[in-house]
Amino acid sequence: MDSAEICSIMAKQIRRYQPDAQIVQIPVADGGEGTVDAFLTAMGGKKVFLTVKGPYREDLCAFYGLVDSGRTAIIEMAACAGLPLVGDNKHAERTTTYGVGQLISHAAKSGCRKIVIGLGGSATNDGGTGAAAALGIRFLDGKGNSFVPVGGTLDQIRTIDASGLCPELNGVEMVAMCDIDNPLCGPQGASAVFGPQKGADEDTVKRLDQNLANLAEVIRKDLKKDITDLPGAGAAGGMGAGMVAFLGSRLQMGVETVLDTVRFDEIADGADFVISGEGRLDSQSLRGKVVIGVAKRTKKLGIPLIAVVGDIGDHIEPAYDMGVSAIFSINQVALDFSVLKNRSQSDLAKTMDNLMRFLSVL
Incomplete structure (x- = not known):
C-alpha cells in the first residue's frame, strides 16, 4: 500500500467511532516508494x-x-x-x-x-x-x-x-x-x-x-x-x-525533507494523536526512517504518536524513548508475507478498528 491508501483506510476507521473528528492526512515517504x-x-x-x-x-x-x-x-x-x-x-x-x-x-x-x-x-x-x-x-x-x-x-x-x-x-x-x-x-x-x-x-x-x-x-x-x-x-x-x-x-x-516541505510541525500542533507507520519497524528504523522521524517531532510538540506497522522486529525498545507512544502490528495471522500482502488492506482496517474501539472507551 502507498501512503495515500494507508491514510485513507486509517481515516475511514477513525470516522466510524469519531465521525466529527478533524483528520489531517499527510502522505509521507522517506525516499522510497511514494x-x-x-x-x-x-x-x-x-x-x-x-x-x-x-x-x-x-x-x-x-x-x-x-x-x-x-x-x-x-x-x-x-x-x-x-x-x-x-x-x-x-x-x-x-x-x-x-x-x-x-x-x-x-x-x-x-x-x-x-x-x-x-x-x-x-x-x-x-x-x-x-x-x-x-x-x-x-x-x-x-x-x-x-x-x-x-x-x-x-x-x-x-x-x-x-x-x-x-x-x-x-x-x-x-x-x-x-x-x-x-x-x-x-x-x-x-x-x-x-x-x-x-x-x-x-x-x-x-x-x-x-x-x-x-x-x-x-x-x-x-x-x-x-x-x-x-x-x-x-x-x-x-x-x-x-x-x-x-x-x-x-x-x-x-x-526530514518531506516533513519540512509539508509543514508538519505547523499542521500537527494541537492534535490529540498522530498515527504513523511503515512496513517493518526494526532496529534499522531507529536510524531515521519515517516513524522515528515523525516521533522526534511529535515528542517536541507533546503529542502521542501511535505506530501502526506491518511487522515488528526485535530490539525496538529505544523507539519509545524517541517519542513513539505505542506500536501495533497489523499481522492478524501467522502466514508467509506472500500470502499476507494480499490482505494488507483488510488487516490494516481491522487493526485500526481494534485501536479505535479501545480509544473510544478511554
Missing part, C-alpha cells in the same frame, strides 16, 4: 512518464515528479530500480541503477535546476555506477575497456573518467534523500545490512562489500573524494556514495 506522490500532494505539480531501463536492463515505464513550476524534479529510484520490480528474482550482484541516471538526465535536459533523488527501496548494490554510466561517466577495466558495472563487477573498475558527464547537470542543485545513515562498507555497510533482503547470501555479501571497497578506492584515486565512512553512503546499495562522488550531491534524511 516519495514523488508525497511531494506532489504537498506542493502540487505533475508526473512525467518515460521509458528507461529497469533493474535487469529491461525496458519499463518509470516516472518522476515536477514541482515548483517545473524548476524542481523529484525522483524516487525505486521507480526503476526498486525491489518490487524484481519479484522473487533477487540478485543484488546483477542489478543496475542505470534507469535512475536516465531519469536524472531527462529532468536536467528538461530544464530542472534542482533534482531531489529519493534513495530507498532499491534492488541494487552497484554504488550508483549504473546511474553514473547513463549520465556519461566511463568506467574502465584493467585493459582500458569501458563497461557498465553492477555490484558483482565493481572489482573490475580500475579507472573512472568523469569528463563526459551530462553537461546539462552543470549548475543543477542535487539533493539525495536517504532514510538511513549507514556507511558504504563494513558490518554496518550497504552489502552487510541490506544485501540479504536483495537476494545476497553470505558469500555474495562479502564479495559485494569488497567490490564497493574497490569502488571507493578508485573514486578516491581518480575523483579525489573519500566517501567510505560518509554517513548515508550505504543507502540504496551505495547509491548515496555514488550521488556524492559522481554528481556532487548532498545527502540529507529523507523524512
